[in-house]
Amino acid sequence: MILNEFSYIAVPPRTGGLEEDVRALLEANGKDKTFRHVRDVAGANAAIAAQYGLDAEKCRAAALLHDISAVIRPADMLAWAQARGYALCEAELQHPFLLHQRLSRVIAETWFGVADGEILSPIECHTTLKPNAAPGDMALFIADKLAWDQEGRPPFYDAVSEALGRSLEAASLAYMDYMEVSGLLLCPHSLWTAARQWLRGR
Numbered sequence: 001m002i003l004n005e006f007s008y009i010a011v012p013p014r015t016g017g018l019e020e021d022v023r024a025l026l027e028a029n030g031k032d033k034t035f036r037h038v039r040d041v042a043g044a045n046a047a048i049a050a051q052y053g054l055d056a057e058k059c060r061a062a063a064l065l066h067d068i069s070a071v072i073r074p075a076d077m078l079a080w081a082q083a084r085g086y087a088l089c090e091a092e093l094q095h096p097f098l099l100h101q102r103l104s105r106v107i108a109e110t111w112f113g114v115a116d117g118e119i120l121s122p123i124e125c126h127t128t129l130k131p132n133a134a135p136g137d138m139a140l141f142i143a144d145k146l147a148w149d150q151e152g153r154p155p156f157y158d159a160v161s162e163a164l165g166r167s168l169e170a171a172s173l174a175y176m177d178y179m180e181v182s183g184l185l186l187c188p189h190s191l192w193t194a195a196r197q198w199l200r201g202r
């Protein structure tokens with residue numbers, strides 16, 4: 001199991017309650033701030049689920065687990081993925097933290113026992129989105145950005161919230177366009193680029 005492969009990660013026993021177990025693992029590894037973030041994202045994603053008729057429990061679960069790989073150091077994320085022959089894009093090689101979406105999925109499957117693709121898929125693409133994204137994929141992508149992990153309200157908040165009143169696609173594209181126009185993308189991930197093209201064609 002991936003968590004046992006890193007000697008510095010404390011792995012508390014699971015109790016079966018998802019939020020409690022996510023909290024225990026994150027806090028045992030000094031990631032209290034990440035827990036507060038994922039709890040906020042779970043609230044935001046449940047609201048989006050209600051707005052768009054999605055499964056609220058799956059949306060909450062995906063949100064709680066989406067950043068669970070924060071317990072792994074970014075350099076180790078890269079080494080772990082390379083050792084397993086993962087196909088990596090240039091952005092992941094330059095910024096290994098981008099791998100956290102893929103490794104969070106691995107932890108969700110192997111430690112939390114999640115097998116539902118409607119929970120795993122949003123976790124795996126929450127930073128980049130992907131072409132042909134499902135509503136649940138877009139919901140977590142947006143919730144993660146609106147309930148961001150930095151101080152104050154994000155600068156794109158109004159644009160993305162307003163677009164969310166129209167559609168999940170519009171809100172996803174509003175965030176992507178903001179990032180592109182602001183020059184905040186250091187190196188676009190191949191999935192990000194493909195997802196934005198897909199959204200612009202809809």
Ligand SMILES: [Fe+2]
Pocket residue numbers: 066067100101126127
């Ligand atoms: Fe993340």
Ligand SMILES: [Fe+2]
Pocket residue numbers: 037041066067144149
């Ligand atoms: Fe996040």
